[in-house]
Structures are given as C-alpha cells and as structure tokens.
Amino acid sequence: MAMELDNFLDDELDADYVTWLLDQQSPDAAMHYGRMWEYFRNETRQATGPAANSLNANSRPYFQAQEIGLPARITGVERCGGQTSADLRRKEVVIENDIAWRVHTMVDFLFGKPPTIRSLAPDENTAKAVEGVMSALFNANGGTGFFQELALLGCVYGFVDVALRLPAEMSAPRSDSNQGQADQSEDGLHLLPNSDRPGISESSGGQSVARDANRRQSDAVDRAMSAAGQAFLEVIEAPRILPILQDDDYRTVRYWIQRFNKQPSRMAQSKRSFLRLPWSPRPASQPASVEVVEIIGSQWWQRYEDRQLVAEGPNPLGCLPIVHIQNVAMPGTYEGAGDVEPLMPLQDELNTRLSDRAHRVTYQSFKMYLGKGIDDFLERPVGPGQMWATQNLAASIEEFGSDSGSPSEDAHIDQVRAALDKVSGVTPLAAGLIRGNVGYLTSATALKVLMSGLLSRTEKKRLTYGAGINRVVELVLHWLDTAGLLRTAPADRRIEIHWPDPLPADEGQLLQNAQIKAQLGVPVERVLAELGYDRKKTST
Secondary structure: OOOOOHHHOOOOOOHHHHHHHHHHHHHHHHHHHHHHHHHHHOOEEEOOOHHHHHOOOOOOOEEEHHHHHOOHHHHOEEOOOOEEOOOOOOOOOOOOOOOHHHHHHHHHHHHOOOOEEEEOOOOHHHHHHHHHHHHHHHHHOOOHHHHHHHHHHHHHHOEEEEEEEOOHHHOOOOOOOOOOEEEEEOOEEEEEOHHHOOOOOOOOHHHHHHHHHHHHHHHHHHHHHHHHHHOEEEEEOHHHEEEEEEOOEEEEEEEEEEEEEEOOOOEOOOOOOOOOOOOOOOOOOOEOOEEEEEEEOOOEEEEEEOOEEEEEEEOOOOOOOEEEEEOOOOOOOOOOOOOOHHHHHHHHHHHHHHHHHHHHHHHHOOEEEEEEOOOOOOOOOOOOOOOOOOOOOOOEEEEEEOOOOOHHHHHHHHHHHHHHHHHHOOOHHHHOOOHHHHHHOOOHHHHHHHOHHHHHHHHHHHHHHHHHHHHHHHHHHHHHHHOOOOOOOHHHHOEEEEOOOOOOOOHHHHHHHHHHHHHOOOOHHHHHHHOOOOHHHHHO
16 A cells, blocks of 8 residues: 655655665665674574474584574585585584674673763753753663663664654643743743742742742752653664665755564464365464554654554654664764674684584594404494404404694684684673783783774764764753753753773772862862762762
C-alpha cells in the first residue's frame, strides 16, 4: 500500500522513494550492519541445517558467527552456496574474539566513569534548575548505563541515534493562557503560574513575599524535573535507520525513518488454503511479526504497521527530535567511522592461522606407531611394559609424529595481533594484560605514552559524543520551554562536560593539583567540576 504523506505538506517527499528505501535500502543496510554486530558478539549457534553435515569426530557441536570469514578448507562448508562438499572435511575451528574485548575497553575508557555536566546559564538559579533537569533526565534513562549503550552501539556501527519520546499528556505545547510566566529579576529566573503569582501586600512584608516566591519557584523546578524524568531517550541502532538528507548538505536531515519488526505476544494466524488436502500436514505455526515504520519530520510524524497508517500527528517541537552521534567524525557521510569494520579482515586472518595451528598440533603433537608383521597389533595397547611376540623376522615398529614447532607460524600470529593493536589503538595493556611491560610503567606519564593511541582515540570520541549530549539537553530544555514548564533562553541551554581521567589516578595528587589551580585563580566551581562534584553537593 502506498504511503499517505500528504499531511507532511512537502511536495519533495516522494512516496515512491520512501518505498524504495524500505524495500531495497533497508535489507541491504540490515545485512551490512548485522555482519558488524555478529563479529562483535560472535554468537554461538547449534549445528543444524545443511552445514551440520560437515561435522565429524573432530568437530564441536556448534558454530560461531565469525566462522563465516574462515575458508572452506577449515569449516568444510562452501559459504557461497551454504552446502557441504565431498572434497572438504571440517577441521579444528579456533575462534579467538579479539574484537569484543577491544570494543569493551574503548567503552570503558570513554564512559567507564560518569562525566560531570555543568550548565553555562548566566543566572545561577537557572543553572541549578537546568542541572536538576539534566540529572533527572539521565538518571531516569539509565544514568551511566545510557552513556555506555551509546558508546557500545557507536563503536560497533559507526554511529548511533537518540530519539526523544515525550509523554502523551505533555507532548502538546500549552496555550498562552495556561503557560507559566517567567519573571526575570535580580534573584534569577522565577517560574510562576499566572494564578499563583504573589501579590505584594503591606501586611505580609517583603520577606514573606520573597519566601513565597522562592517556594513557588522551587515547586516549578520540581515539576520540570518530574516531567524530564518521564521523557524517554530511546537509543536506536543503525540497522533500523533510514535518513533522508538534504540534497546539497549531508549534515541536514530532512526526514528520519525507522523500520523494524516487532513480535507481539501472539501466534500468527495461518491461512487455510483450499489447495491443501485434508490429510496433508498443517504448516508449523510461527509467532506473529509486524513491520513498523516511523516517519518523523520537523512538523509532522506518522507510524505504519504492515504498511497501514495507524497513528500520526503534529510535531510540537518544530524540529526533529533526533540526535545523531558519529562514533568518530567522518566528513561527507551520515555514518561515522566504526571500530569493528576495520578489524574484521584481521580477525579472519587470526582465526584462520589459529585454526591451521590447531589442525597441525592435533596431527603432530601425539606420537603414532606403525607396526609391521605383528599379530594383534591393533588390539593390544601401546604402553609401559607392553610386549609383542612374533615369528616374523621382518616385523618392526616405527614411531612418527610429535610437534616439531613452527616459529614462522607463531611469528605470523604475533604480527597479526600487533596489527589489531595498531588499527584499533587498543593494546592488551589497556585491558590489564601487563606481560613484559612492567619495567616501563615507572610513572603516569610513561603509562600515557604506552596507551597514547587509545587516549587519542578517546579524545576524538569525546568531541562527537559530547556534542550529542549537548544536543540532547538542548532538545529537552526546548521541549520544557515550549510546554511552559521551564522557561529558558537559548543561552541558558548551553552546557560544558568535564570528562574524568580514564587512567587510574592518585586521589591525593588530584586534590593537590586542585588546590594549586584554586591558588592560581581558577574558579572554585570549575575546579570542583573537574573533580566530579555536582552543583548540589558543592552548595551544601
């Protein structure tokens, strides 16, 4: 069924193009990004189907996702057709997932410790209110786990998008008659509803009016924090996303489309065919699956289920409620640079050589015997004190086998591991594997030099993820301002992020450095923010 896009009021939004994105582009993108996730996850699957015919006495009863990159001479399966060949025999398959622990290490260095977010609002009361809203927003959406989910999906796919989902009762902007008024005075930004504005009476005096105003301001901030806690920041993975970009500017998204399949808690209804004979077996029932398509524009949004329009409405924000975050900035493309895709060829090479070595060790590390002219040689075990008797003067027992070692093979595997370290910037030292580097760790500076590649990559990611967090805060504050819950100007929505040091640090040295900065004239608020203290803790 054709898309009903008339309510978007955009002649350039072509329904045929949207259908092509859903039918052609989406499956290709899902296959491309799905391969990256499989290499990261390396899921173990039970040996079933035609590929199970390749199993033999030397095989394990399961397959792993990274086996798709191994040659057929090892797996015994021709991947192009998915069939086994009589000329192929499955050998020992060794998979060492060097991608997953590197990705997890990158995530730990980026968001292992929660960053400190400070408001740059000129007014102190407004800054406290904004920081309270930010704390309620991120805590309600998982806190540090939310940031780690962003980093994980960004590392795997190259980018991640965040969709702002608003409560239904708060998604529409309030009318002017119901909106609270912002009273900007010397005391800061006061959010007072029209009906609750305090009147100045001669009997109450100025102090009671001020206390009343502060109480109402505190109530207004609490309402804004409660509303922010109900907002949902949905992290969207790359296989679902189909953006429609501006024709002459790849950085501007005109429409954001999401496509995925959901499985409701019911079974699919099988249709009875009049061609099926009564005694023929019934088709196996499967869980129901529904295709969901979301189209979001700056003024309108729609939701389709199985290409049927089920919901639509205006966008109260007047802008796309989507935050796009590139893992590492890549000019000229919507997608960023991921950390998994460059490692996939090297991972295949490593798994191939490890499997070849396992096959060689299996056939050469055990001593084998060739007996000639001895009766019952196969029925009698070879062991200490075992004797054979024969009348054949030409009888003999020959020993062969054992592993003679292959230095070139070990050197090649070490070179592949070094290439993985160089491409990813993550060395085993960053994951806690010290080995022979203990003598080089004489100071914190030496440790930073040894991990300079990972630290440099982390700094690059802080730029893109920091900009994404800033955009999330701007969207939420814009929504609260539109809904009349927290009046803020664009200048009040700016933030700064203080990132903690990813390396282990001496607490005493950090406090000493902070004291020196304070003596040099650095503002105390900034010094405390660098130490990870928020405004509430420093003000009490």
